[in-house]
Amino acid sequence: MTAVTGHDIPRAARPGARAWGQLILAEMRSVMRDTAGLIIPIGMPSLLLITQGAVASQEILPGMDGRSVYEIYIMPLMLVMVVALVGVVNMPSFLAAYRRQGLLKRLAATPANPSMVLVAQVVTSLAQTLVGVALALGISAAMFGVVGPASLAATVGVFGLVCASMYALGMVVAAISPTPNAAVAIGLASFFGVAAVGGMFGGAQNLPGPVAEFGRWLPYGAGVEAMQHAWIGEAIPWQPIAALAAAVVVGTVCAISLFRWSR
Amino acid sequence: MPEVMGAERDRWHARRLTRLRSVVRMMDIAVEVKGLTREYRHKTALNGVDLSIATGETVGILGSNGAGKSTLVETIAGLRRPSAGSVRVFGLDPWRDRARVRGALGVQLQEAQLHSDLTVAENIRLHRSFYREGERPEELMEKLGLVASARVRAQHLSGGQAQRLSVAVALVGRPRIVILDELTTGLDPEGRRDIWRVIELMQEREATVLLVSHSMDEVERLCDRVVMLDRGRVAIEGTPADLVTRTGSENLEDAFLRVRERTAERRAS
Secondary structure (H helix, E strand, C coil): EEEEEEEHHHCCCCCCCHHHHHHHHHHHHHHHHCCCHHHHHHHHHHHHHHHHHHHHCCEEEECCCCHHHHHHHHHHHHHHHHHHHHHHHHHHHHHHHHHHHHHHHHHHHHCCCCHHHHHHHHHHHHHHHHHHHHHHHHHHHHHHCCCCCCHHHHHHHHHHHHHHHHHHHHHHHHCCCCCCHHHHHHHHHHHHHHHHHHCCCCCHHHCHHHHHHHHHHHHHHHHHHHHHHHHHHCCCHHHHHHHHHHHHHHHHHHHHCCCCCCC | CCCCHHHHHHHHHHHHHHHHHHHHCCCEEEEEEEEHHHHCCCEEEEEEEEEECCCCEEEEEECCCCCHHHHHHHCCCCCCCCEEEEEEEEEECCCCCCHHHCCCCEECCCCCCCCCCCCCCHHHHHHHCCCCCCCCCCHHHHHCCCCCCCCCEHHHEEEEEEEEHHHHHHHCCCEEEEEEEEECCCCCHHHHHHHHHHHHHHHHCCCCEEEECHHHHHHHHHHCEEEEEECCCEEEEHHHHHHHHCCCCHHHHHHHHHHHHHHHHHHHC
């Protein structure tokens, strides 16, 4: 017998837009048919904002066009927290469940690649988060008279970058977690790690100097700082933007290279 | 030889002849395994396996539970990395050149699952979208008796229907090499026949088939050659008829049991 060479196999075209679309559609359908998974991304933002808004919305800050403490400090922080919780803790557990069930192993035997699987998860989760955030903002506007960001374009841009950085971190968790329990454990550890040094517990100003400076370069601290500046229409410092962009690049590269199809 | 009657037997012979001719004509190696060893933390699943499979050939992998059958086919599919030795699929390393090799493979795995919240048709269409060319999902569902359950979610399928779906997903990309692990486990006789017919269609298209099975009649009907694994090594290989003759047995099942006994005796001595 004579061995044939690989030229006999045509160079496989990477799965095209149709495959990406089908995989995203498959994830969307799965989510819509198993509605329990919608509770956290859609319900949590409203719950967090309503519980914080009752008192903080009464304290109007002078010189801020009628905006309250709730709007200037709490809403940006809560929005970052919601995206971090869903992106870093909630989303990876679904992918880890697929890994445990053997669904990823099945996909591994097809031309589908890790990027497709990760992006389908992120797009599906992000769509749910955006619905949840929109709902929460609507409720906040109706209940607490929120004026809205001074610079809508900057706020939307920064929020997009915050989402991208948190989901990039979440993709790393999703890429390496062998089981859903491990995903929740790694996700929670990552979330509390970046949130604690980012000032979630009592503000970054109360942290020791080097810790606060370190936290400023991680997605949570950088996200809160950038969101607050954007909300009140101030110029956004370059550091948090650079930190968020770096998190997107590093997280995405790490997730794709560390991705495991099976446990 | 399986118990087939009259016209069906003639068709079976004609198909076999066509395939043998194509194998002789092409004489190309589709899969080449040399000294393949795969070790896990506390176990050696494969220990120096050598195997060559020609293009268009159908090879049955037999062995007791834990003999290394699934590890062998998963390594050939590029899902596991060899600890030592090499695997080539059309001359390519399925681990390093996985993107290229997977476009030519159709794999049905023993434990792998499908999207449980998607329907049969949605699962097949999803997998079809990964390949540039392939079967029409509707035609495949018809061939495999899945039309009635096209709108049923995978999680609500019976074991047999789920197995048919698993095979459909493996074949939807019209693969040049088909790897089928426990092909008809859990299927009723009608389901087995349906799947066998689809495999025979693949064979007529000169697809190379690796079939892991515990079903001797299935192996006798579908396979040109049989490889028996025992504790991670090739215990014996040959055509089904050849194995029966060489072991002095009455049928393939008997041959399988004798080979097992002999290898156990050899180990004991």
